[in-house]
Amino acid sequence: MAIDIEGRLNEPTVGTRENRLGSITGYNGDLHDLVHQSRCGTLQNRERCFSQSSMCLSMCAIGQLQGIRDIAVIYHAPSGCCATAAGSNTLARQISGRIGAVYRSVLIGSDLDERDTVFGAVEAVRSIARKVYADYRPKAIFIASSCVTGVIGEDIDSLSSELMAELGVTVEPVHCEGFKSRIWASGFDVSDHAVVRAIVKPPKEKRNVVNFKNFYESERPQITAMFAELGVKPQFLYMNSTVEELEHLSESLATVCICGTLGTYLGNALEEKYGVPYVRTINPMGIAGFEAWFRELGRVIGKSAEAEAFLARERAKYLPQIEEVKKDLAGLRAVIAMGPGYTYEVARVLQELGMTVVWAAAWHYDYQYDNKEVPPALNHLRSHSPDNIKFSVADMQNFEVLNILHRYQPDIYFSRHPGSTVWAIKQGFAAMYVADEYLIFGYKGTLAFAKAVRDTVRNRSFEKNLAARVKLPYTDWWYAQQNQAMLKEVV
Ligand code: SF4
Structure with a gap:
């Protein structure tokens, strides 16, 4: 088993890329050496004597979840950690406006202060969740952790279970403490893990849909028309998706992505758990990438002739x-x-x-x-x-x-x-x-x-x-x- 998704889904946390994939942030050399060292297992991370600040994986995890419509994210964090929330929210609103959808998702910060770091603030999060549910009626609530909540050991897992029983709506913990990985792409995996664990349901029937993991879907009209030539519809993830659509991801014909770094966890998890084929070619950029990707998608869904006809015309x-x-x-x-x-x-x-x-x-x-x-x-x-x-x-x-x-x-x-x-x-x-x-x-x-x-x-x-x-x-x-x-x- 590549992921061992069954075992992993029992846990609310997912391993970081450093631990799970052996990913690194320090190397200097050349392409041939990098691939050679990777293949023979000698590649080691190298540390810096000096580092500039980088980016926090929370932003990636929460940014992905914020794209889903009609959900709430409660970010159990000091206010500073929420600095990017307004930008993400505005972006999601604008992108849903492009397809005429109404974006009602919210992100609420718990505004942890010094007193909370000593005494804990799980009860404050419980009150926030009740108020958020009463005011917005979200289809799912994600309770996300930050560095501080990780350090003081706030039990957001038990809290989520209790709230789910009380409110009757999906409440899922999201373990995205910024300190646990230097690789912010670990945040993508955290959000995928939460979605596969809490939202996606077992398949009942196959649908003529292809899951498309991307960021901001600017080519939605072009891709929708392109996929129509293969007789399928794209399900863009996660921006503009609804909880109901996510529940059906296991019924899709295949999963593709615009970026392998972004798509690896979701694509592999859906393939391993539900048998949804994950198209693992180079990505659809440039001529070679687009052709390899579109051909493989056509092959996987049994539409090779249609794919070739489209490629020849274009x-x-x-x-x-x-x-x-x-x-x-x-x-x-x-x-x-x-x-x-x-x-x-x-x-x-x-x-x-x-x-x-x-x-x-x-x-x-x-x-x-x-x-x-x-x-x-x-x-x-x-x-x-x-x-x-x-x-x-x-x-x-x-x-x-x-x-x-x-x-x-x-x-x-x-x-x-x-x-x-x-x-x-x-x-x-x-x-x-x-x-x-x-x-x-x-x-x-x-x-x-x-x-x-x-x-x-x-x-x-x-x-x-x-x-x-x-x-x-x-x-x-x-x-x-x-x-x-x-x-x-x-x-
Ligand atoms: S979660 Fe940690 S790394 Fe991320 S913004 Fe907050 S304090 Fe910084």
């Missing part, structure tokens, strides 16, 4: 245009730094477009997914990359990225996090914020992406003007340091 429309733009991108040198799912995929797409990836940094590294296999995108990059790529693993350590940029002087920098992109721009580099997970989706997205890269490297006035007026905190001494010096062996 290829004829978009490939000549992509080839034309590629002429302007050939030979451009790029540095990228993103979550690992996107690092491998975007590196591959840049190579497809004729560019050279001089350095790829991943915010963490899963050397295996929950099925115990090396991530397909990494395997593909290892076997198809024309060059060995310099590679590092750094959990949003921007100071390392700036060092790399200064040393390699690329034509363009790509990141999926604005807090990283802006620093490259201040250094004077052309930079692209690959924010939308569908930015490079399919042939159409690949064409749009290629054009955006061309525009970004051609119009340089913004970075040049900004860099000329910004004084960065980095000294020549820092820029002269090699990355290897930043990491020490774990003892």
Whole structure:
């Protein structure tokens, strides 16, 4: 059993990526070495002598759950931990507005203070849950923990069971203490675990639905039309999904995802527990990724002929245009730094477009997914990359990225996090914020992406003007340091 989902679902907590998958946040070397060390089991995490702050896994766990409509999340945490809640709530409202749905989910913080850390505040959470249920009638309540509640040992498991019996609605504990993992993607697994454990029901009948794990579903109309050609409907997760829809995930024909890092736990859990096939190809970015992904989906659901017909039609429309733009991108040198799912995929797409990836940094590294296999995108990059790529693993350590940029002087920098992109721009580099997970989706997205890269490297006035007026905190001494010096062996 890859996950041992039956055993695991008895527990309200799910192991961190470090413990479950052996994932790391510190490495410096190259692609070939990384894959080789992963395969022979010698890869070790390397610690830093200095670290910048990174991101909290609570944000990922709660952010995912907040996308579900008509639920409540009670975050048992100091008010500071809830800093991102307003943004997530606004985002979810806007995205549900796009499909004409009404978003009524709420996130309530328990506002832990110093007194609560001494005496505990489980009773306060009980009162909050009663009030939330009376006021909003949510279809499910998630009670989430934070660092403080983890440290003082608040028993949110018993509380959830008691509240469920009292209120007659699903109440599920969500163990997302920020300190337990450096890898914020562990938060995705925490939310998936809560959904599979508390919401998904055993199947009664098969439905012509494909589960689609993504973030913000910006390509919902395109994907809905594309899937209609295969005779199926997408069930986007979790943004805009309802509790009732989630209950039926076990009845779907397959599960796909936009990012392997995001989809691994849910996809593998549904496959293992309910036999819903999980499509494990490289992801649908760029030409090779889209074709591999769509073909495999077609095969899994018995619609290969329909999938091929669609691909042939779209290829004829978009490939000549992509080839034309590629002429302007050939030979451009790029540095990228993103979550690992996107690092491998975007590196591959840049190579497809004729560019050279001089350095790829991943915010963490899963050397295996929950099925115990090396991530397909990494395997593909290892076997198809024309060059060995310099590679590092750094959990949003921007100071390392700036060092790399200064040393390699690329034509363009790509990141999926604005807090990283802006620093490259201040250094004077052309930079692209690959924010939308569908930015490079399919042939159409690949064409749009290629054009955006061309525009970004051609119009340089913004970075040049900004860099000329910004004084960065980095000294020549820092820029002269090699990355290897930043990491020490774990003892
Ligand atoms: S790391 Fe801990 S204290 Fe910081 S935001 Fe996350 S849960 Fe709160």
